[in-house]
Amino acid sequence: MTVRRETTKRYTRMFQTIWMICFPLYVFDIALKSKLSNYVNPKYNWLVLGGCMALFVLGIVILVLKRWKGEPGGHDHSGGAFGLVFWTAIIYLPLVLGLVVGTGALSTRGARQSGMEVGITPTAASRAGEEAAGGETAGWNFEDWFYAVAGDPEPENYEGEKANIEGAVMSVPEVPDDCFILNRYLILCCAADAVPVGFPVRVKEGLRIPPDDTWVRVSGTMTADEIGGRRMVVLEADTVEEVEAPDDPYIY
Amino acid sequence: MVIARDFLIILLAILLEAIPFLLIGVLVSAVLSVYVSDDFVVKLFPRKSFVGLFYALVMGFLFPVCECGNIPVARRLLIKGVEPAAVVTFLLAAPVLNPLVIIVTVAAFPGQPEILILRLLFTVVISLSVGAILFKVKKEDIVLPFVTAGEIPGHHEGECNGSALHKHVCVGHEHYQGLDSRRRFMEFLFLIRDEFFAMLRLLVLGSIIAASFRTIFPQDLVTRLGSGQVVSILTMMLLAFLVSMCSNVDAFFAMAFAGTFTAGSIVAFLVFGPMVDIKALVMMTSAFRVKAIIWISVLVALMSFLLGLLVNYMIL
Incomplete structure (x- = not known):
């Protein structure tokens, strides 16, 4: 595996781990503002918050493990430099858009x-x-x-x-x-x-x-x-x- | 700004509902990959009997993972001598006939049990029909030569070779054998992350398309597309093929179209998508001949379309 491919893989995983922490924090912020019902039926709040909590904990654990123990080979789905930029942009779009337009109810x-x-x-x-x-x-x-x-x-x-x-x-x-x-x-x-x-x-x-x-x-x-x-x-x-x-x- | 906010609301709504289920699916898949040997499933499968088709239908309950997780199992089944017809039935049925997908479909369509019932029923009908047709075809015409020879090409004792194909196929249990428990647990955690993001990016892409349909595209055009008895089915099947969303969460994508698209098109999407999409086809080339894959895809597409029409004109 080339150095370039290794670097792409490292950056892909770094962005993924950051996403695992940032996305749940964004959702918790929405929940604390009592705006989660703008998105989902309140009867599913426990599911959404539980899922985000699990994701957050997993993100933190991976971050800590990676720092202390290094990362095993695993499976690379990055698809090269273009893949890194494209897919990172895709998964971060909801977060960036959320910061720009804020929360609210569906318009008419x-x-x-x-x-x-x-x-x-x-x-x-x-x-x-x-x-x-x-x-x-x-x-x-x-x-x-x-x-x-x-x-x-x-x-x-x-x-x-x-x-x-x-x-x-x-x-x-x-x-x-x-x-x-x-x-x-x-x-x-x-x-x-x-x-x-x-x-x-x-x-x-x-x-x-x-x-x-x-x-x-x-x-x-x-x-x-x-x-x-x-x-x-x-x-x-x-x-x-x-x-x-x-x-x-x-x-x- | 209004369009952007509406777009975000729908995009986030799908993600928020789908992510917990995606996580559960990936977790189950990772446990099976790292800690459970596929061999117990292989041993259960009848080798040469027509009964294998019916076994194939319920195998999804043992492997409640989407199509990505099923490909390695399918390869191992083929290599161990299970009839290709039964393996194809397994590949077509297992992504839908499993507990997680049933729960997700109920969650996405509460109060509409007919959607779940038709999804399960049509999946059984199509996967059994395709299996029955393939039962009459020679094994050599369906699978690649290495499968009939009983070996996995390029399989490793140590590391993955990193090829596009191999990285999807190489999630089998033997990859993790020989690791100590600490290392295996780390592999388990990192596998969850890698597989989660492999699915998540398609989920986000699909959600972007769904949100665009609801907010950016001209709504009168979407309504016209969605209300056409035939066009709506073709549109949803095309979306299923292109979006390649994991069957664990595709019901949330379909839900976004439920208000404007015909019931038949929603059912066709839910049945066709887990069986035939870009991602699944690419992965199937690791074990099946291209010609066979094309025939299987055409058969599944035709049956999904006709059953969708049946729903539109006669059932719902």
Whole structure:
């Protein structure tokens, strides 16, 4: 094996060991900021954090062993100097991008562009795994409303009910100018399987619709109306108040 | 900035879910490589019987590793005289029919048991069918001459020779025999790291493609691709072939397409990917004739495609 190949192998392994320590630290930082639910369903937090902890410990042990005892031959997957640069860039991309753009919830951009039907779509409804909450509808959150409408989609059954729910503003061409979609994403496993779930909101004349992706609390009354050729539940807003994005922005 | 953040969220989401399973898979693979002899599996295998095909189906439960870990076992099976048809069935089935992949598929598609059931069922159907077809073909037409002669070319007593092929094949137990326990443990740890990164880089590359599909590519185009009953299947099969993702975590990649792509295309991806992809084909050349590999790939691709269509038009 040439000296050059040996050097490439050494650098590849050095970057790999550093990654094993840095990536878990990055994930722990996200978890400490209570932002892990922007990426994965909270029921899998233990798995994610356990996996990262194991990776971190392994990275430290390898670092210490390598320093004290040297490294055995092992198996080289580096693929030369080009491989070193290319694959190192690939595995470090999430870390570098994370430092540049920070954390946050999925924007409504993907849902806006996909041209999906508005409201509680059959795809979203088929994923609703829980029963609707009982009690006064004014106390229901977005999730409760979703489960209720997914379970019983007849819009007339909700006419006149009070609603007070939070979501992100999403404008789509299918809805009239005085309306927007109050959007959240439904995720089963993680943000990669996110499906948009939205209630059309009609604002009173003179009430300003905030820009896309602004988190708002909408208070008003549910009505049944036709939007984009489909009859659905529409929230007639009395107030639209801007709020901070919550720590758990999705429906899980 | 919004696109970059959405891209990162999806990329990280897949990685965060997949990495623990990748680690478990690599750990199991490393334990088997360093501490367990493959010979016990070889001894279990019937040598000349058609029953070997059915043994091959359940062997994945003894070797719960992805396709990379199965190639050395397959080579040893061939050299010990096991029918190539049964070994091919093992190679096609084991990356899916193992406990880790079952757990991962359930985790990636919670509340959708039909995805797991179809994945397992179609894997059994395809791997048994290909095995049954190959049962009628001469051994010499399937495997390389050294296999029929019963020897491993260039195999070493000491160090790896470092060739691209050898480094994938040389993960067998005998590589670690003769080492003292301390050295063997160190080899074990370093093997975990090396194998982890060999898989991780493909996982990250695949996740970048999945995140691009969800955020950078025009969504109306993705939706059109994903909703076409035929095009969606071909797209996902092509992605499976190119991305070459480890079967231990490929369900997380497929999950990113579940909202926009047809169910048949998701199932076709989950069935076809572990059997035929660039990485697996390259590794198969260490034991099988190129012509045989092409025929096996074509058969698997055709069956995966047709079963995907069946799902789209008749099942889901």
